Amino acid sequence: MTTHRLAVIVVAAGSGVRLGAGAPKAFVPLGGSSILEHALHAVAGMAQPPRVIVVVPADRCAETQRVVERVIGTGEVIAGGPTRQASVAAGLRLIGDADIVLVHDAARALTPSALFDRVADAVAASGNGAVPGVPVADTIKRTSAGGAIVATVDRAELSAVQTPQGFPAGQLLAAYAAAEREVTDDAQLIADAGHPVAIVEGDPLAFKITTAWDLRRAEDLLRTTALTRIGVGTDTHAFAENTVEPLWLACLEWPGERGLAGHSDGDPVAHAIVDALLSAAGLGDIGTVFGTSDPRFAGAHGSVFLAEVRRMLEHAGWRVENVSVQLIGNRPRFSARKEEAERTVSELLGAPVSISATTTDGLGFTGRGEGVAAIATALVAR
Known part of the structure; x- marks a missing residue:
């Protein structure tokens, strides 16, 4: 499958007057x-x-940049204009x-990720x-x-359109450059420029939060339909040649046992859990987040990594459900603790x-008593 360079513009510069929340709509709690x-x-x-661009009110740019870095990791923020089209x-x-450029209204806050993928794939396949x-x-x-009623419109010919709306970048840039009127969605400008636009299957969750009633509906949906994700992590450490090093396993010290080699304390249980949690939340992996080149984690215990990854998940809007x-491995004898x-x-x-805990009946690296491995599965919810 060909990989296309994607950009997503998240439009969040609206005032939200109809919502009546006393703040720009995109910054209202949900x-x-x-x-x-x-x-x-x-x-x-x-x-x-994708490359992510967020358009917000001018006085919200610094705040938004911090949010983007926390949620996505990287992205650009720019001040919007007086209208959606200007933004x-x-x-x-x-x-x-x-x-390919996707334009999305932040007010459609519950839009599933799969809808973004569906639109991007449709643009890539058709070129329109x-x-x-x-x-x-x-x-x-x-x-x-x-x-007075004039006529009944055949609803079979109608669709209620949503965002994200996707277009070839060249078409969208040219359409905006040639725009001679204000429109309510980007597809209209593309149509004005003479390019076809297709409807793809939308999603009921992609409704727009405009009024206080819409906000209550979104709150109710979040309470009844939590978004969950699963991640898997693995870690393996060999027993250290230096038998003076203590063994740390599952954030416990095991006196009298040979220690494991590693940049930190070599705790495979803690490290596998960290990898699983980062994977589930889409925040990277243990190697990139806690690299061996970082002197802060030299010799650090597993509890340090677990506390930090919990903090990262909570800041990104996730909570740990279970792990x-x-x-x-052949040793230590785990059941007693x-x-x-x-x-x-x-x-x-x-x-x-x-x-x-289990053994491998004498087979392989762990079966020969050369080290210990761990596999973790984590469930997180937003």
Whole structure:
């Protein structure tokens, strides 16, 4: 599959007057985070990481940059204009060499990541614009200026369009440069420029938060439908040649046992859990976050890594639901301290942790007693 250079412009510069929350709409709280943060989490979950541009009110740029770095890791923030169209135009200045541009309204905060992927894939396959839409359920009447019914519109011919709307970058740039009127969505400008735009299947969760009722609906959905993700992590350490080093396993010291080699304390249980949690939350892996070149973690115990990864997840809007670990090795005899280990790690993560141990019947690295391995599976929820 060909990889295309993607850019996503998240439009979050609206005042939100109809919402009546006393703040720009994108910065109104929703389920413990802001509306904008929820929208950015959806972008962060895309199959192909895009270049991210966020357009916000001028006095919110610094704040937004911190949010982008926390949720996505990298992205650009720019001040918007007096209209949505002016804000998108500002964002287009930062798309760089992108082939495909998706424009998304932050107010559609619960839009699934899969919808972003669907739109991007449709643009890549057709070379033309793609807009998500859902069927219109209500009967639609055309009325006169005085309110009298003139005709019934065939709803089979209608779609309620959503965002993100995706386009080839060249088409979108040219359409904005040639724009002679204000429109309510980008597809209209593309159509004005003579390019076709297709409807792809939308998603009911991509509704727009405009009024206080919409906000209550989003709150209710978040309470009843938590977003969960699963991550898997592994770690392996060999026993150290220097038998003076103590053994640390599952954040416990094991007196009388030979220690494990590593940049830190070599605790494979703690390290596998960290990798699983980072993977589940889409925050990288233990090698990039806690690199061996970082002197702060030289000799650090597993509890340090677990406390830090819990902090990272909570700042990114995730909580740990539970963790399961399989420890593989001939020694130490784990069963005698199983409950103590589970209790210690559970307290560090604020979530249930189960740890089981097995051998490999004398086979392989662990079976020969050369080291210990661990495999962790983590469930996180937003």
